[in-house]
Amino acid sequence: MEDPVFTFGLIADVQYADIEDGENYLRTRRRYYRGSADLLRDAVLQWRRERVQCVVQLGDIIDGHNRRRDASDRALDTVMAELDACSVDVHHVWGNHEFYNFSRPSLLSSRLNSAQRTGTDTGSDLIGDDIYAYEFSPAPNFRFVLLDAYDLSVIGREEESEKHTHSWRILTQHNHNLQDLNQPPVSVGLEQRFVKFNGGFSEQQLQWLDAVLTLSDHKQERVLIFSHLPVHPCAADPICLAWNHEAVLSVLRSHQSVLCFIAGHDHDGGRCTDSSGAQHITLEGVIETPPHSHAFATAYLYEDRMVMKGRGRVEDLTITYS
Ligand SMILES: Nc1ncnc2c1ncn2[C@@H]1O[C@H](COP(=O)(O)OP(=O)(O)O)[C@@H](O)[C@H]1O
Numbered sequence: 001m002e003d004p005v006f007t008f009g010l011i012a013d014v015q016y017a018d019i020e021d022g023e024n025y026l027r028t029r030r031r032y033y034r035g036s037a038d039l040l041r042d043a044v045l046q047w048r049r050e051r052v053q054c055v056v057q058l059g060d061i062i063d064g065h066n067r068r069r070d071a072s073d074r075a076l077d078t079v080m081a082e083l084d085a086c087s088v089d090v091h092h093v094w095g096n097h098e099f100y101n102f103s104r105p106s107l108l109s110s111r112l113n114s115a116q117r118t119g120t121d122t123g124s125d126l127i128g129d130d131i132y133a134y135e136f137s138p139a140p141n142f143r144f145v146l147l148d149a150y151d152l153s154v155i156g157r158e159e160e161s162e163k164h165t166h167s168w169r170i171l172t173q174h175n176h177n178l179q180d181l182n183q184p185p186v187s188v189g190l191e192q193r194f195v196k197f198n199g200g201f202s203e204q205q206l207q208w209l210d211a212v213l214t215l216s217d218h219k220q221e222r223v224l225i226f227s228h229l230p231v232h233p234c235a236a237d238p239i240c241l242a243w244n245h246e247a248v249l250s251v252l253r254s255h256q257s258v259l260c261f262i263a264g265h266d267h268d269g270g271r272c273t274d275s276s277g278a279q280h281i282t283l284e285g286v287i288e289t290p291p292h293s294h295a296f297a298t299a300y301l302y303e304d305r306m307v308m309k310g311r312g313r314v315e316d317l318t319i320t321y322s
């Protein structure tokens with residue numbers, strides 16, 4: 001059988017904390033805070049066997065509970081030690097729990113900033129205004145783009161900043177629960193997405209994405225985009241969705257180079273194909289995966305297809321292209 005052009009690992013929402021098991025807000029799912037580090041270790045072992053060339057960590061690597069216990073650095077050390085055993089580059093996406101634990105400036109100077117790991121000849125610098133988004137070519141004819149889903153956010157931006165003011169305006173125009181903006185404004189439909197634990201993408205970031213994709217169209221590359229928040233409402237009733245998901249979809253739809261958009265955040269996972277043909281994948285979260293199961297994947301890129309081999313709760317998926 002032919003060798004893949006590139007092989008990489010995928011994992012989402014590890015949310016490690018050295019605390020007893022708990023539940024999600026609605027008490028419909030169990031959360032295995034300590035066990036999540038064991039599942040991460042198993043994933044790394046498997047990726048080593050499969051000789052992955054890099055790993056993409058889709059955000060929320062440690063849980064917000066760490067902050068309240070003053071254990072953020074310790075928890076980060078624990079998960080980083082597991083990931084170090086990979087011996088390949090790990091590309092980190094940032095989610096809401098990164099911001100519960102750390103400020104944006106401290107994230108930028110932490111090991112969770114993987115932007116510099118792309119190599120000077122292929123990777124680009126971060127775009128302005130502290131936007132944590134970057135792109136690189138992992139192999140000829142392929143490009144990876146990491147997006148900052150909390151670029152517009154009230155949890156990831158300093159209160160006195162312009163972006164915070166702008167984000168607050170967006171959020172409170174749609175959500176009047178000023179006592180608790182994590183409470184959705186409605187109980188069904190897409191308006192649910194206007195909660196504090198979601199965020200969005202600034203015009204500046206969307207313009208940058210458009211420029212990256214324009215270049216990839218010209219080079220006839222296949223582009224895989226990674227972010228914490230899904231931008232396609234795959235489920236009938238999604239709460240985990242970027243505020244301005246339609247603006248992102250509109251950019252993606254105008255470029256034939258887009259192969260797929262891979263996100264985390266929604267621990268139940270999701271899959272759907274956009275009208276443009278691009279595939280949207282939301283990876284199942286480790287934190288709500290029982291100890292006897294798994295939630296990670298290995299993706300194999302070939303010239304004519306991407307094969308995602310899922311483990312445990314993550315199902316296999318093949319996307320073909322010509
Ligand atoms: N329906 C809800 N109403 C009010 N607060 C909520 C609701 N869902 C989540 N939250 C709160 O929002 C925050 C983020 O939720 P959480 O489930 O931890 O996010 P994640 O899915 O990223 O782990 C938590 O503080 C949680 O208590």
